[in-house]
Amino acid sequence: MIDLNSDLGEGFGVWRLGDDTALLDVVTSANVACGFHAGDPSTMRRVCREAAERGVAVGAQVSYRDLAGFGRRFIDVDPLELADEVLYQVGALDACARATGTAVTYVKPHGALxxxxxxxxxxxxxxxxxxxxxGGLPVLGLPGSRLLAAAEAAGLRAVPEAFADRGYTPEGTLVPRKDPGALLTDTAAVVDRALRLAEAGELVAVDGTVLKTDAASLCLHGDTPGAVEHARAVRDSLTSAGVDLVAFAPPIRP
Structure with missing residues (x-):
């Protein structure tokens, strides 16, 4: 049993990134941009409505305040300010979700954050x-991270995830996007990654190191080349292998 999540709602105004509607037919959880790295109120509400219609869980994808950099630039924010900005983003998305008959059920940071x-x-x-x-929602993050350790220490549910289309270092962190091997662009490679994770709890780093993981959710990025094709192939392969696809934080109707 595993969850499939994807970063959605990453357009802004008239600009669209990725095919939210197609991916919502595939994933079980949607990480919705909250307006700081991407997204706007209309986009947030639309994606929440489409997620609610499909029974897909809605998660808040919180970020640095960095529209120009798509949230991929580190910002040395004062921790008190950062906590307030996270609260603000979750609350804004939850308002949009509740207006469409659902609610935010988890939180995942985006990009540089x-x-x-x-x-x-x-x-x-x-x-x-x-x-x-x-209010104590589950937190989705990288296994072994300070984030998940802090969540556990605070009494929150810490949910480890893996990435179907990102390269890993031998230490289990993500290869920086500017480096070779950062992205998996071949559908067969993405499917192999997903199957090995679901069936054996393993990932393979860029140097061939086999990494053990207890990831409960698998991320399929919505902005990578061939994202929809990758996602559909992964879902078909997992279900054919007898893997149940279930949201780790199921959608709720408030």
Whole structure:
């Protein structure tokens, strides 16, 4: 049994990124941009409505305040300010979700904030403080990260995830996007990654190192080349292998 999640709602105004509607037919959880790295109120509400119609769980994908950089630039934010900005983003998305008959059921950082929270103790705690202030939702993050450790220490459910289309270092972190091997673009390779994770609890790093993982959710990025084709192939292969696809934080109707 495993969850499939994807980053959605990452357009802004008239600009669209990825095919939200197609991916919502595939995934079990939607990480919806909350307006800081992408997204706007209309996009947030639309994606929440489409998720609710399909029974897909809605998660808040919180970020640094970095529209110009798509949230992929580290910002040395004061932890108190960062906690408040996380709270703000979760609350904004939850309002949109509730207006469409669903609610936010988990939180996942985006981009540079996600990567910073792997090792940056103060920012990891700040993200958790913001989540806890909202009401104690599960936190989705990289196994072994400071983020998940802080979530557990705060009494929140810490949910480890893996990536179907990102390269891994031998230490179990993500290869930086600027480096070779950062992205898997071949559908067969993405499917092999997903099957090995679901069936054996293993990932293979760029140097061939086999990494053991207890990931409960598999991320399929919506902005990579061939994203929809990758996602459909992964879902078909997993279901054919007898793997149940279930949201780790099921959708609710408030």
């Amino acid at each position: 996600y990567n910073a929270a792997v090792h940056h103790e103060a920012q990891a705690r700040a993200v958790v403080d913001g989540v806890r202030a909202f």
